[in-house]
Amino acid sequence: MKKNNKGENTICTHEGEVVDTQFGGSVSPIFVSTSYEYINKDISRYPRYFNTPNQEALCKKISALECSESAMIFGSGMAAISTTLLTFLSSGDHILLQKDIYGGTRNLVEAQFDRFNIDYTFTDDIDLKCFKSGIKKNTKVIYIETPSNPLLKIIDIEKIAQFAKSRDIITIIDNTFATPIIQKPILFGVDVVLHSATKYFGGHSDISAGAVAASQTHIDKIWNLAKNLGGNLSDYSVWLLERSMKTLSIRVKAQQKNAKKLAKYLSESRYVKKVYYPGLKNHPNHNLAKKQMKGYGAMISFEFIDKIDPSLFLTSLNLIKPSMSLAGVESTMLSPAETSHYLLTENERLSQGITNELIRFSVGIENKKDIIMDIEHAIKLAIK
Ligand SMILES: *Cc1c(COP(=O)(O)O)cnc(C)c1O
Numbered sequence: 325m326k327k328n329n330k331g332e333n334t335i336c337t338h339e340g341e342v343v344d345t346q347f348g349g350s351v352s353p354i355f356v357s358t359s360y361e362y363i364n365k366d367i368s369r370y371p372r373y374f375n376t377p378n379q380e381a382l383c384k385k386i387s388a389l390e391c392s393e394s395a396m397i398f399g400s401g402m403a404a405i406s407t408t409l410l411t412f413l414s415s416g417d418h419i420l421l422q423k424d425i426y427g428g429t430r431n432l433v434e435a436q437f438d439r440f441n442i443d444y445t446f447t448d449d450i451d452l453k454c455f456k457s458g459i460k461k462n463t464k465v466i467y468i469e470t471p472s473n474p475l476l477k478i479i480d481i482e483k484i485a486q487f488a489k490s491r492d493i494i495t496i497i498d499n500t501f502a503t504p505i506i507q508k509p510i511l512f513g514v515d516v517v518l519h520s521a522t523k524y525f526g527g528h529s530d531i532s533a534g535a536v537a538a539s540q541t542h543i544d545k546i547w548n549l550a551k552n553l554g555g556n557l558s559d560y561s562v563w564l565l566e567r568s569m570k571t572l573s574i575r576v577k578a579q580q581k582n583a584k585k586l587a588k589y590l591s592e593s594r595y596v597k598k599v600y601y602p603g604l605k606n607h608p609n610h611n612l613a614k615k616q617m618k619g620y621g622a623m624i625s626f627e628f629i630d631k632i633d634p635s636l637f638l639t640s641l642n643l644i645k646p647s648m649s650l651a652g653v654e655s656t657m658l659s660p661a662e663t664s665h666y667l668l669t670e671n672e673r674l675s676q677g678i679t680n681e682l683i684r685f686s687v688g689i690e691n692k693k694d695i696i697m698d699i700e701h702a703i704k705l706a707i708k
Pocket residue numbers: 400401402403426428469473498500501519520521522523532533534
């Protein structure tokens with residue numbers, strides 16, 4: 325853990341700038357060289373060593389936000405996740421993963437880990453007792469994600485991390501949905517924090533990237549494998565990501581402020597059966613969310629009553645984009661049943677609470693009244 329005394333907006337704007345000593349420009353210059361002088365230098369720089377000037381600078385910003393000693397950036401969230409998991413898991417080890425995790429991570433585990441003789445289990449549910457009963461003698465890693473996708477369940481980070489520590493198990497969290505603006509898992513004792521920087525870090529739906537934040541010891545280990553696997557981010561994108569992260573804090577705060585109001589609006593709509601949002605008092609983990617998060621995030625899921633055709637609703641939207649992915653400054657919606665959970669059978673989907681009427685809403689920064697007008701207009705056209 326390494327706390328930075330600067331305010332979060334200041335960290336976002338300035339931490340880890342590459343100073344332009346040549347011309348005194350206000351923003352970081354971009355260094356795209358793949359070839360660096362090595363004679364009489366104490367470091368060999370190379371993009372795949374994850375140590376070009378722009379990469380190093382951006383990592384300082386990320387670790388300052390996550391209160392970690394160190395960080396690394398990757399070419400995608402999955403590059404960060406796969407490299408990290410394969411760093412801490414070897415043949416014969418076991419990993420216990422939370423039941424509801426990002427589909428791509430679940431697919432990585434289910435499609436690849438057998439080949440590496442890595443044993444895995446998904447928990448039955450999200451509370452501590454399911455983690456306690458799920459571990460085995462050879463469990464090396466516990467993997468969590470909160471708020472979860474798409475039902476926004478909240479997992480008690482501190483309880484899981486403390487339990488794992490007592491058994492010498494490494495805790496890894498995917499912090500993509502919350503961002504360090506809303507929750508800083510390292511302060512609760514988590515060892516490694518992962519991000520799809522494609523989401524809120526980028527925030528404009530135009531960068532694919534990933535990030536890892538952890539202690540220097542853990543980052544050194546991850547680096548050892550990362551330089552073998554590749555998966556570094558191009559310096560052009562690193563530079564753009566630094567630019568995007570300057571507004572991370574104000575974007576996320578504006579998005580979650582909108583989300584809180586929209587969750588209330590949806591929960592009062594007679595066309596909506598159920599709203600999943602940790603900021604609502606009737607959310608089963610509302611108090612826990614209040615304890616470990618600063619705000620409740622900008623992702624909402626909701627279910628229409630049977631009278632509304634969800635597909636027709638999505639195609640009737642004008643302002644909100646029915647599209648994949650999330651976290652951009654523009655509002656987007658999707659049907660998990662038709663996208664992220666499409667490969668599951670209907671029974672599997674329903675057992676996870678993912679109905680055909682469920683819509684996942686990534687709230688943007690547009691004016692609330694325009695978003696509501698768009699929703700109302702689309703509902704009218706989608707009444708069966
Ligand atoms: C998108 C996403 C990922 C994967 O990130 P990519 O950048 O698409 O590789 C991992 N975890 C969560 C929670 C995500 O939303």
